[in-house]
Amino acid sequence: MPELGKYAAAVLTSYAVSLLLLAGLAAFSLWRARRVRAALRKVEDRARRHG
Amino acid sequence: MIAVLIRDVQLALRAGGGFGLGLAFFLIVMALVPFSIGPDSALLSRIAPGVLWLGALLACLLSLDRILALDWEDGSLDLLATAPIPLEGLVSVKALAHWLTTALPLVLVTPVLGVLLSLPAQGYLWLVISLLVGTPALSVIGTFGAALTVGIKRGGLLLSLLVLPLYVPVLIFGADVARRGAEAQPVQVPLLLLGAITCGTVALLPFASAAVLRVNLR
Amino acid sequence: MASIWEYANPRKFLETSDRVLPGLALLAAILLVVGLVWGFFFTPDDYRQGSTVKIIYLHVPSALIAINGWLMMLVASLIWLIRRHHVSALAARAAAPVGATMTVIALLTGAIWGQPMWGTWWAWDPRLTSFLILFLFYLGYIALWAAIEDDDTAADLTSILCLVGSVFALLSRYAVNFWNQGLHQGASLSMDKADNVANVFYVPLLVCMAGFVMLFLALVLLRTQTEIRARRMRALLARERMS
Numbered sequence: 001m002p003e004l005g006k007y008a009a010a011v012l013t014s015y016a017v018s019l020l021l022l023a024g025l026a027a028f029s030l031w032r033a034r035r036v037r038a039a040l041r042k043v044e045d046r047a048r049r050h051g
Numbered sequence: 052m053i054a055v056l057i058r059d060v061q062l063a064l065r066a067g068g069g070f071g072l073g074l075a076f077f078l079i080v081m082a083l084v085p086f087s088i089g090p091d092s093a094l095l096s097r098i099a100p101g102v103l104w105l106g107a108l109l110a111c112l113l114s115l116d117r118i119l120a121l122d123w124e125d126g127s128l129d130l131l132a133t134a135p136i137p138l139e140g141l142v143s144v145k146a147l148a149h150w151l152t153t154a155l156p157l158v159l160v161t162p163v164l165g166v167l168l169s170l171p172a173q174g175y176l177w178l179v180i181s182l183l184v185g186t187p188a189l190s191v192i193g194t195f196g197a198a199l200t201v202g203i204k205r206g207g208l209l210l211s212l213l214v215l216p217l218y219v220p221v222l223i224f225g226a227d228v229a230r231r232g233a234e235a236q237p238v239q240v241p242l243l244l245l246g247a248i249t250c251g252t253v254a255l256l257p258f259a260s261a262a263v264l265r266v267n268l269r
Numbered sequence: 270m271a272s273i274w275e276y277a278n279p280r281k282f283l284e285t286s287d288r289v290l291p292g293l294a295l296l297a298a299i300l301l302v303v304g305l306v307w308g309f310f311f312t313p314d315d316y317r318q319g320s321t322v323k324i325i326y327l328h329v330p331s332a333l334i335a336i337n338g339w340l341m342m343l344v345a346s347l348i349w350l351i352r353r354h355h356v357s358a359l360a361a362r363a364a365a366p367v368g369a370t371m372t373v374i375a376l377l378t379g380a381i382w383g384q385p386m387w388g389t390w391w392a393w394d395p396r397l398t399s400f401l402i403l404f405l406f407y408l409g410y411i412a413l414w415a416a417i418e419d420d421d422t423a424a425d426l427t428s429i430l431c432l433v434g435s436v437f438a439l440l441s442r443y444a445v446n447f448w449n450q451g452l453h454q455g456a457s458l459s460m461d462k463a464d465n466v467a468n469v470f471y472v473p474l475l476v477c478m479a480g481f482v483m484l485f486l487a488l489v490l491l492r493t494q495t496e497i498r499a500r501r502m503r504a505l506l507a508r509e510r511m512s
Contacts, residue, residue, distance in 0.1 A: 005314065007321045007385055014381040015309065018327040018374045022484070025370045029488055033495045040502045047505050050512075195433065199426055203416050212412055213430065216405040217437045220444040227448065244447070248440065259433050266425040 052136050052144050059148035063117075073153045074160060077110040081164045092169040099168035100178055100229030106164075107157045107182060108189060108222055114153045115193040116210055118145050119201045119264075128201075132268050138261040146187075146194040146257070154186035170233060177232020181245065185225035188249040191256050192217045198260040202267045220248055277354035279497045286490045293487040300480030307473040315470075324382045326474055330481035332375040335403060338368030338485060342410070343435050346428035356497065358424035361431065362414050363492030367485055369407035376400055395445045402441050406434045420500055 063070045084102050085095060122128040131141055161182060162175050170178065196214035200206035224245035231238045276282045308326035315322035345361035348354060379397065380390045391397065413430055417423035 005320050007319050010381050010385050011320050011323050014324045014327060014378040015305075017377050017381070018331065021370055021374055021377075025367065026484075026488065029492050029495070033491050036495045036498045036502065040498045040505075043502050043505045043509075047509065050509075199413065199430060200416075202422070206416065209409075209412055209416050212405075213409040216402055216409060216441070217433070219402055220437065220440040223441075223444040223448045241447070244444075256433070259429055263426060263429050266422055266429075269422065 052140050055131065055136070055141065056144050056148055059145065060152055062121075063148065063152040070152055071156075073110040073114045074156050076113055077106050077157055077160065078164065080106045080109065081167060084168065096169040096171055096233070099165060099170040100174060100233045101226045102168065103161055103164060103170070103178060104182070104222060104226040104229055107154075107161065107186070108218055110157055111154055111186065111189045111193060112211055112214060112218075114149065115197050115214065116200070116207050118149050118194055118197040120197070123201045129268060132264070138264055139257045142194055142198060142260040142264060143191075143253075143257045146190045146260075149194065150187055150190040154182075154190055158182040158186060173235050174229065174233030177238055178229040181225045181228035181232070181238075181242065184228075184242065184245050184249055185221050188221045188252045189218065191252045191260075192221070195256050195260040195263065198263040198267065201264070221245070224248065274352075274354070277352070277356050279356055279501070282356050283494055283497060286494055290487060290490055290494075293483060293490065297480055297483035297487050300476055300483055304473050304476035304480050308470075308477060312469055312473060318386060321382050321385055322470065324378050325470065326477045328375060328378040328382065329474060330478045331371045331378065332400070333478060334481050334485050335368055335372040335375050335400065338364050338371060339403065339406070339435070339438070341489075342368065342431055346431040349424055350428050350432075355424070355500070356493065358428065359496035359500065360489060360493045361428070362424075363496050364485075364489045365407055365411050365414070367488050367492070369404065369411065371481075371485075372400060372404045372407060376404065393449055395442075395449060398445045398449070399438075399442045402445075403438060406438055410434065420503070
């Protein structure tokens with residue numbers, strides 16, 4: 001851990017907040033991608049079966 | 052086109068047309084300002100130009116969805132769109148009607164409300180001039196927003212969200228003219244920039260509004 | 270040589286982006302980890318700003334993406350309006366939340382940095398104000414997409430909003446400049462100035478910026494894929510209901 005001095009709180013919160021937001025955005029995008037991909041596969045299968 | 056203008060103005064003036072609602076809103080908000088920040092007239096006179104501009108802007112915003120929504124609901128917008136006038140002309144006339152029935156009355160009552168907020172004596176002239184120059188831009192930008200959201204049910208809140216960021220430059224220059232006028236400073240630069248924005252939006256934005264309206268009427 | 274317009278075909282786009290995405294995501298992750306770890310652990314403190322200088326590795330790249338993300342949406346909107354490629358419209362839609370998040374990061378890290386440095390979380394400085402306005406534009410754009418049911422209508426309307434919004438965002442930028450002189454230092458990275466950020470800070474910052482760009486690209490590709498699939502699903506479901 002580097003010596004952050006009296007500004008440790010500011011530096012750490014800004015890293016925490018930013019990384020949290022980025023991770024949240026990435027996780028949400030991945031989750032939605034997976035969900036939509038699965039849902040589309042289901043619908044496509046159904047469409048194929050019914051011709 | 053003149054017939055459309057007369058029709059719109061008459062509709063707005065008729066009972067239930069919403070004429071006067073904007074005015075009443077403006078009056079009430081300005082009466083609430085001293086309640087919220089205190090009756091200190093030195094403070095009031097400092098913030099009066101900006102608050103009056105903000106109030107006028109919000110009162111304008113309040114009546115925007117009436118520009119097109121009523122015509123959309125009863126189908127007359129489709130008829131107007133197929134009428135032999137260009138859609139660009141139609142939206143310009145709509146914006147003009149909105150300005151005549153909403154913005155112009157607001158401009159005319161601001162001096163009275165200026166008294167309530169103890170606006171300095173030299174401020175009245177420039178306040179009214181800045182509003183006269185700036186409000187046409189508000190109407191034209193608002194018509195663009197109304198055209199964007201005309202197909203959306205209960206689009207009023209969305210309309211505000213879309214239009215308010217577009218109002219930023221007008222508000223900055225308009226309120227600056229009024230503030231400098233009240234402080235007896237030279238107003239030429241912001242006034243010219245405000246006029247430039249108004250001219251630019253009045254000239255160009257009707258094309259965007261018409262394009263948007265065409266998409267919505269498709 | 271294949272033309273770039275081949276990727277306007279959704280199927281081709283899905284295939285290619287499926288192939289590119291893992292590598293791109295990996296590259297973004299590596300660059301971000303290297304840049305941020307380097308910046309956080311292995312750079313000295315600035316003699317005036319102390320350790321808060323480390324915030325720059327998040328603040329500057331996110332601000333860069335916030336602005337260029339809108340620019341990318343503008344280009345994609347223009348392509349949609351002119352050439353009517355659906356992928357383009359959907360890419361603009363996919364980029365908006367990413368850009369909005371980056372704007373929030375830039376604003377938040379700026380506020381956290383400003384508290385000890387300027388002694389205030391927020392000042393009505395031109396740059397800060399323009400970023401706030403940019404954020405409002407992102408919100409309006411996303412809200413308009415969400416409010417309209419028909420995909421093509423939504424694409425048309427949001428594209429025009431993006432064009433008009435760009436003009437007004439620029440106008441606001443200059444209006445705000447006129448309105449208040451700022452606290453914010455000038456751009457810390459420019460080609461023609463000698464007094465750029467010192468080298469110790471500069472190299473990891475470049476790595477972070479590259480990482481943010483790659484992350485933006487990866488996220489936009491992924492989200493565009495999702496939008497394409499969601500749109501295709503809606504079309505299939507509509508067809509099902511018809512038959």
